[in-house]
Every structure is written in C-alpha cells, then in structure tokens.
Amino acid sequence: MIPxxxxxxxxxxxxxYTQLKGALKWxxxxxxxxMMVASMYVINKKPFHLNEFVDLSKYINKNVGIFSTLIxxxxxxxAAMLHVKFDDPVQKxxxxxxxxxKFVHSGFSRGSFTYISALIMLSHDSDEKKIQEKIYRTxxxxxxxxSKHFFLTSQTDYPLAVLLAELDGGISELIDxxxxxxxxxxxxxxxKGNHLQFLSHIISLDRTTEPNRLVERSVQLFDxxxxxxxxxxxxxYPEIGLLALLDDSSDHxxxxxxxxxxxxxxxxxxxxxxINFTMAVNFFVSNNLENLRLLETGIYTxxxxxxxxxxxxxxxxxxxxAAASAANSGNN
Numbered sequence: 001m002i003p004x005x006x007x008x009x010x011x012x013x014x015x016x017y018t019q020l021k022g023a024l025k026w027x028x029x030x031x032x033x034x035m036m037v038a039s040m041y042v043i044n045k046k047p048f049h050l051n052e053f054v055d056l057s058k059y060i061n062k063n064v065g066i067f068s069t070l071i072x073x074x075x076x077x078x079a080a081m082l083h084v085k086f087d088d089p090v091q092k093x094x095x096x097x098x099x100x101x102k103f104v105h106s107g108f109s110r111g112s113f114t115y116i117s118a119l120i121m122l123s124h125d126s127d128e129k130k131i132q133e134k135i136y137r138t139x140x141x142x143x144x145x146x147s148k149h150f151f152l153t154s155q156t157d158y159p160l161a162v163l164l165a166e167l168d169g170g171i172s173e174l175i176d177x178x179x180x181x182x183x184x185x186x187x188x189x190x191x192k193g194n195h196l197q198f199l200s201h202i203i204s205l206d207r208t209t210e211p212n213r214l215v216e217r218s219v220q221l222f223d224x225x226x227x228x229x230x231x232x233x234x235x236x237y238p239e240i241g242l243l244a245l246l247d248d249s250s251d252h253x254x255x256x257x258x259x260x261x262x263x264x265x266x267x268x269x270x271x272x273x274x275i276n277f278t279m280a281v282n283f284f285v286s287n288n289l290e291n292l293r294l295l296e297t298g299i300y301t302x303x304x305x306x307x308x309x310x311x312x313x314x315x316x317x318x319x320x321x322a323a324a325s326a327a328n329s330g331n332n
Contacts, residue, residue, distance in 0.1 A: 002258050006283055010262055013042045013279075017268065019050050024076070032275050033073045037080040039279055043286040043307065044084040053079060056089055063093070069112045078115065085123050096122055099131070106135045113155040117162045120305050124166070138165040144175035145197075149182075152194045159309035160201040167207060178204045180211060188219050195237040202241030202306055217244040224253040230260060230277060238310055239281040245303060246288055256280045282307055 002010070016038040021031065028034055041048045057079040064070040070078055082089035082096070099118040108114045121134065142161040146153040167174060181200040186192045190199070203214040221240050225232040232240070243249040259280035263269045269276055289303060 002255065002262060003287070006255075006259065006287055007262075009042050009283055009287075010259065013038050013283075014266065014268065016041050016048045019048070020053075021268075023050055023054060028073050028076065030073070032272055033076060035269070035272065035275060035279070036077055039282060040077075040080040040084050043282055046084040053083060056083055056093075059090060060093060064097075069110075070115065074112055074115070078119070081119055092122065102131065102135055106132070107139050108135075108158065109155055111155055113158040116309065117158040120159055120162045120309065123305065134162075134165060137171075138162050140171050141165045141174065144171045145178075145201075148175060148179055149197055152197050154194075156194070157197070157201070159305075160198065163205055163305055163309070164201060167205070174204075177211075181215065184211075184215050185218060188215065190218075190222065190237065191234050193234060195234045199237040199241035202238060203244050205306070206245050214244055217250065220250045221253070224250050225257075228253065228257050230257050232277075233274070235274065236277060238306075239278055242285055242303065242306055242310070243281060246285065249284075249288075252284065256284050259283055278310065282310070 017034055020034040020037055024034065037053075038048075040046075057076050060070055060075045060079055064075075078093075078096075079089070082092050086092040096115070096118055099122055100115055103114050103118055104110055108117070117138070121131070121138075138158075138161045141164050142153070142157060145157055145161065164174060164178075178200050181203055182192070182196060185196060185200065190196050199218065203218065206214060218240050221243050222232065225236075225240075257280070260273075260277045263276035263279060264273055285303060285307070
C-alpha cells in the first residue's frame with residue numbers, strides 16, 4: 001500500500017506535470033523532460049508557480065550563447081534546479097555560468113554534464129576560495145575513473161566525480177575503493193558496464209558503512225526486484241545504488257513497485273515505464289531522507305545530489321535521442 005503522504009506527492013506531481021504540458025507542449029519535444037521538472041518540485045517540496053518557472057526559463061534562454069546546451073530543453077530542467085534550490089535563482093544562474101566557465105577552463109568539455117556538475121558544486125555552497133581546488137580534484141577523480149575504465153568513462157561521469165571529490169583521501173585510494181565494488185558486484189551477477197560503474201560510484205560515497213554490507217544490500221535489492229513483476233534493467237542499476245544507501249530499503253520493495261504501478265496506470269505516464277520506476281525510487285528515497293543516521297553521516301545532502309545526477313543522466317539521454325531523431329528527420 002502506498003503511504004498517504006507519498007500518494008499526495010504523486011497527485012501533486014501529476015498536477016505540476018499537467019500545468020507544464022499545457023504551457024510548454026510546443027516547446028519541449030519529449031514529455032519526459034517535463035516529468036523530470038515536475039518531480040524536482042515535488043521531491044524538493046517546493047511550491048510550483050508556473051509563471052515564475054516560465055520567466056526563469058526565458059531568462060536563461062536569453063542569456064546563453066546559441067551553441068550552449070541550455071538553449072535546448074535543458075534550460076527547463078536547469079531552471080527547475082535553480083528554482084527549487086535557491087532563493088534568488090537569477091543571481092545563482094549567473095554564478096552557475098561563471099562556475100561552468102571555470103570547469104571548462106580547467107579541462108572539462110562543454111556540455112550538459114559540465115553544467116550539472118557546476119550546479120551540484122554550487123548547491124554545496126562551496127567556499128569561493130576553494131572552488132578552483134575542488135574543480136582540480138574533481139578532474140583528477142575523473143581521470144582516475146578513466147584510467148580504470150577508459151571506454152566506459154565519459155562526460156556522464158562528471159557529476160559523480162564532483163561528489164566523490166568531496167571525500168577525504170588520495171585519488172588512487174578512492175578509485176581503488178570504487179573498483180572493489182565494481183568487481184564484487186560483477187561477481188555477484190550484475191552486468192559489467194557503465195551502469196554498474198555508476199552504481200559503484202554511488203555506493204562508494206558512503207564511507208560509514210562496511211563495503212561488504214553495501215554490496216549485500218545491492219544484491220538483496222536486485223534479487224527482490226527481480227522476483228517482482230517489475231524487471232529491473234541495467235539502466236536501473238543507479239537506483240539500486242541509491243537504495244543501498246538506506247538501511248532497510250529492501251523491506252520496502254513492494255511499496256516502490258506499487259508507486260511505479262500507480263504511475264504506469266495513469267494515461268499521462270503509461271508510455272514511460274522505465275522513467276516511472278526511477279520516479280518511484282526517487283519519491284521513496286526523498287521521503288526517507290530524514291532518517292537520523294543519514295542526517296548524522298552527511299549522506300542526506302549527498303543523496304539529494306545523486307538524484308540530481310541521475311536526473312541529469314536521463315535528461316541528457318532524452319535530449320540526445322531527440323536530437324538524433326530530429327537529425328534523421330532532416331535527412332529524410
């Protein structure tokens with residue numbers, strides 16, 4: 001049974017999505033982008049005001065170059081992230097642009113994932129004097145990832161590199177720690193590849209739980225979902241990692257399945273079952289962030305950033321598919 005407070009959020013999610021679809025259906029090619037935006041407001045418990053959101057999106061559109069990815073539908077998800085996180089989103093947008101350029105000048109490629117990396121760093125309220133140092137460390141973490149998995153590591157790993165760079169210790173030690181998870185989960189039946197790498201990055205952020213316990217939780221969750229009517233795909237490995245950060249999430253698999261089924265049964269969302277599963281996990285996790293252990297260990301804010309990173313990965317995949325489709329249509 002879906003808890004009443006989560007069911008209320010699901011109705012809020014549908015309401016925000018309906019408003020967005022009515023206002024932006026001719027400007028956003030893929031409805032999943034609007035699903036992402038709606039979820040950000042609900043998960044962050046931020047009241048949604050359509051006019052404010054649209055005005056901020058227009059402001060972003062007018063203040064970026066014609067080759068920026070923010071000229072695309074990413075401006076809507078960026079507007080949502082700024083709006084739900086900051087009291088003065090316009091000011092923070094300009095700070096974001098400055099930070100983005102610092103990333104680029106330090107060696108990061110221009111594009112969607114560098115923007116989201118800058119957003120995550122901005123959300124952590126980093127000391128301005130330490131920004132360049134943190135960017136440099138993030139780049140070194142990314143290079144460390146690439147040294148282990150050259151063909152798997154790409155710009156999609158930038159946001160998690162930001163989070164991993166916040167951890168103490170040497171870069172090589174950190175990368176070796178991630179590799180332990182990747183190898184052990186591979187032995188436990190997870191399919192090796194970029195999704196397993198993402199999962200490994202996520203659970204390695206928890207330095208207070210024994211690695212064997214994090215692996216055990218991941219396997220238990222994977223098996224529990226595999227036995228259910230929802231067949232977890234490799235693309236959902238990051239959700240497994242996110243849930244593994246919680247103590248008892250395997251006890252609530254039924255609840256997450258019911259949330260996903262609730263969305264799958266709605267005519268607005270029934271075409272997007274993969275995204276619905278991700279949403280179900282994110283709604284569940286966001287409602288369990290007040291767990292005392294999470295607050296004490298600092299994993300609370302990390303999980304919020306992981307959800308941002310996941311959303312960024314999905315947004316980029318959606319945008320890439322839309323761009324490819326448009327290119328193919330133009331060639332016909």
